[in-house]
Amino acid sequence: MNYNKISPENGARVELHDKLKLTGAEISINYMPAGASVPFVHAHKQNEEIYTVLEGKGSMVIDGETVELKAGDWLRVSPAAKRQMFAAPDEGLRYLCIQVKENSLEGYTMEDGVPC
Amino acid sequence: MNYNKISPENGARVELHDKLKLTGAEISINYMPAGASVPFVHAHKQNEEIYTVLEGKGSMVIDGETVELKAGDWLRVSPAAKRQMFAAPDEGLRYLCIQVKENSLEGYTMEDGVPC
Numbered sequence: 001m002n003y004n005k006i007s008p009e010n011g012a013r014v015e016l017h018d019k020l021k022l023t024g025a026e027i028s029i030n031y032m033p034a035g036a037s038v039p040f041v042h043a044h045k046q047n048e049e050i051y052t053v054l055e056g057k058g059s060m061v062i063d064g065e066t067v068e069l070k071a072g073d074w075l076r077v078s079p080a081a082k083r084q085m086f087a088a089p090d091e092g093l094r095y096l097c098i099q100v101k102e103n104s105l106e107g108y109t110m111e112d113g114v115p116c
Numbered sequence: 117m118n119y120n121k122i123s124p125e126n127g128a129r130v131e132l133h134d135k136l137k138l139t140g141a142e143i144s145i146n147y148m149p150a151g152a153s154v155p156f157v158h159a160h161k162q163n164e165e166i167y168t169v170l171e172g173k174g175s176m177v178i179d180g181e182t183v184e185l186k187a188g189d190w191l192r193v194s195p196a197a198k199r200q201m202f203a204a205p206d207e208g209l210r211y212l213c214i215q216v217k218e219n220s221l222e223g224y225t226m227e228d229g230v231p232c
Contacts, residue, residue: 001194002178002179002193002194002196002197003178003183003191003192003193003194003197004191004192005183005185005189005190005191005192006189006190007186007188007189007190008188008190010188015225016166016190017221017224020166020190020191020192021192022164022166022192022221023164023218023219023220023221024141024163024164024216024217024218024219024220024221025140025141025164025166025214025216025221026221026224026225027166027190027214028225040231040232041231041232042229042230042231042232043229043230043232044228044229044230045223045228045229045230046222046223046228047140047221047223047224047228048138048139048140048141050132050136050138050141050143054170062118062119063118067119067121069121070123072123072124072126073121073122073123074121074122074123074124074132074136074143075119075120075121075136076119076120076121076136076137076138077118077119078117078118078119080118081118081119082232098141098143098214099221099224099225099228100140100141100216100220100221101140101220101221101222102139102140103139103140104139104140104216104217104220104221105133105138105139105140105141105142105163105215105216105217105220106162106217107161107162107163108133108142108163108215109131109142109144109215112160112161112162112163112215113158113159113160113161114158114159114160114161115156115157115158116156116157116158116159116198
């Protein structure tokens, strides 16, 4: 099968890797209500993480520095960085987290694309 | 620098690879008005593409088959598949396209994450 499609319901966390049969990324759709946070600090062994905020606002503490985030923002985080995501005290946060292996991309767009 | 953050303006196509210093993915934010389409069919050499619709509706023709798409849908497309994206005749389409190298992801989440 050359493609897979899903229509996840809005709400709880959804992890797409298995559902979409991804082989180059894991992607999660996440929601935290106002005042909530991911309950731990974490880093990664190999994976770059890319975050984007779909709705709401919050912040990420990265190696002790607070980075404010609002809808439409994009953030790349290196594997070794120690990170923790927080929803704003007065507003929930819906966001994507994309995990990819650092330095795994070779060509892209014009180098990798083939007009048919 | 252990992270990069940007706040792209809504509107024209934005390619994130250079702006965010990505190393494992290229991500584009795309908008097509009602009735528009990507003006060519393309495939890829190495890269899996992952699409999600942020707003509006449209369709992708994949190897001759039409796959309908609406806000919230997710789609994985294999490198070899011949694809072309269309906005609906009566509604524009805002979507993300994530390019990653097929089979590049090794561990993820619990295997790759390190609690701190």
